Amino acid sequence: MRSSESQGLNGKLAESASRGWVDRQLGALTPRQKLAQRLVALPGITNDGRPDQATRAALAAGLGVLHGLTGVSVSGAARYHVEVAETGAERALPPTLVAANLESGIGYTLGDGGTHFPYPRGIGHSDDADLARRLAEDAGREARLVGFHWTFSPCIDVLTERDDPILGVRAFGVDPRRTGVLGAAQVRGYQDGGLLATAKHFPGHGDSPTDTHAALATLPRRPEAHERVHMPPFEEAVAAGVASVMVAHVALPGLGVDGPASLSPVVNRTWLRGELAYEGVIVTDSLRMGAIARSVGTADAAVAALAAGADVANVKCSADEIPAVLDALEEALWAGVLDHEELDRSVERLLRARARLGLHRGHGIDLERCAELDAGEPWRQEGLARTVSTWSRPHLPGPAVVVGDSSLARLVAERLSSRGKQVLYEPAPVDTGSLSSVARKHPDATIVAVTCPLPAEGGRDSAAFACTVHSLRAEGRPVVAVVNSAVPAAELRVGGPAVSVPAVDAFGVVSRASVAAVVEALR
Structure with missing residues (x-):
């Protein structure tokens, strides 16, 4: 058999195997476990660097996503992530995804270590799409060695508000067309490097004078600016095959979105699924931010987010809160507030994302290499x-x-x-x-x-x-x-x-x- 035919056959066999794994996992999960798959929790850690009891209980319940550790060495994070992977494997559960903001590398979330990469604004200064892609690919490969799977980056917001209080260096800081080009390059780079990339913060946060960590941002955006300025980078990211889109806590009354976009069926179902034909994972921005938490409790926010069409409610709560959130979600499911078929579609998206990373074949964490990354250093470029x-x-x-x-x-x-x-x-x-x-x-x-x-x-x-x-x-x-x-x-x-x-x-x-x-x- 010729080499190209062999590769094609191997690719088809691999695709068939991953599809079979997705189907088996979806069929084995209970409704409560499926709901757990759609939540993000903060990891708890013991004094000796292991998952604490509440985290282990959440993992055993089928928790889908852990957010990144903080204040831990690279090698310590890797050992922790190995235990997370083993906890799920022992129960034949889907591997828990480990997500984090990796906007300048793994040290951004851990506090130090690994390669320190420039922020996106630096890439904007360079205006070099190849540099953007190479940076993201290098960052992705390093993150996977440590056990990260999902980066909540890049920020592809177009900065039009000069007094923006939160994005600053985290956005490319260039016009819509160039933001789209650089953002799509980073999406491809992260995903070639083995991570799920996230285009954020849909439908654009760059015209906000309000920090949504503190309060809901209500923006006087008009339809023309929405379509001409803020949408093009997201269209480019979707065309690049971005694995996930994060939805912001912004209200756009001039566009018919009077409450937070993150809790809006119009934003999730009409704009993302309908107009952009987006088929990947929709995740909310953190529901513990003041924009949501000042008026809605954790469990109610999770119900509202999933009912509005998000695949993942980024509740970002401590692991010991997960049982109460799951109780509220189960009640909403049996009451018809959440839809059983939509539940299965969301979990299937998340399972396909894992298969895309090859997680059904093992965690791929390299403890020896991670020890070498404990001392951080700048990107050699x-x-x-x-x-x-x-x-x-x-x-x-x-x-x-x-x-x-x-x-x-x-x-x-x-x-x-x-x-x-x-x-x-x-x-x-x-x-x-x-x-x-x-x-x-x-x-x-x-x-x-x-x-x-x-x-x-x-x-x-x-x-x-x-x-x-x-x-x-x-x-x-x-x-x-x-x-x-x-x-x-x-x-x-x-x-x-x-x-x-x-x-x-x-x-x-x-x-x-x-x-x-x-x-x-x-x-």
Whole structure:
């Protein structure tokens, strides 16, 4: 038999085997287990790093998805995930999916370790779809080694609100067409790397001045902007075969969605299933966010989400809350609030997603390799400097003093020193007095003034920072401004050499790849 014919036959046999596995699993699950498949819970962990009793009980009940651990080493997470896989296998249950926000790599959720990748805004600066794909594929392969299956990324929201309080560096920050191209590239990369990718936050969160972690965002979006600006990236993601779409907690009264999109049949059934012909998994944004939790309890939110057409209710509750949520879902199922046929369709989608990853053949966790990933490091990639924005040719021809009282400033100083630069670090606030004092102490050094506003401040960091930098330059001192920001460097208006670096998100998580990019830009 010729090689191509053999490969075709093997592919058909593999597809048939996975289809048979899906059918057997669906037929073996009880209605309560099927409901459990559609929930996301937080993992509990014992002092010795194992799943706690409540987590084991939830897994035994058929829990479909665990959210990522936090504050755990890479090797510790891998050992935990092995136990999760073994707990399900012992009961012949479908493998529990392990999901997380992996927007800059596994360290984003764990707290450290693994490869540190640039945030999506850095990819937006590069405007390089191949770079976007390679980054996502590398991130996906590494995540699978540790036992992650599902990344809640990329963010393909089109940023039109200058005072956006939450997305910032987590969005590509480019126009709808380029956001769609870069987002689709990352979808393909993550999925080629062995993860389920997620296009979020449908139907677009980039025009919101409200942080939905705190409150529901009601947006005055009109139909023309909806179709022309916010939908194209999701259309591209669906065309790229994205495995899941996450629906946001935004209301769009001008489009007939008066409550949260995440709980809306119009959004799930009409827009996603109907107009976009989307056949993958629909998951809500976390139902513990203030946009929902301020008015709806966990169990009621889960019922509302599934009744509205979501496949997965991202309740993100502790594992010990799962029995009460399942009680409410079972009651809704027998009362007809939830549909039995829709329940089976959703569970089948989730089973097909597992088969797509090959989870019916084993977990694939590499404990030996994971131990090597405990010490995190930046992504080793040519041209990393393209993931920051520069203005007026910033460089350090001689000795330098880094000034700033943030983690970003400290890490920039450390990285510059490790690259052979003659650098001192002054952990002082970046104000006129501090900079003038440092300049007097080091008359022959270039001052690198580092400030780290978070996304709500847009990186335009008030007139105060710009005024401080201008004042020092007026004294004839060389100054390079480095600002955590999602805007182009030219918009910082600091009057001289500047680097706009999308290094720190709204939660304070620093991408060391972005720190490395700053150092490359300052050569």
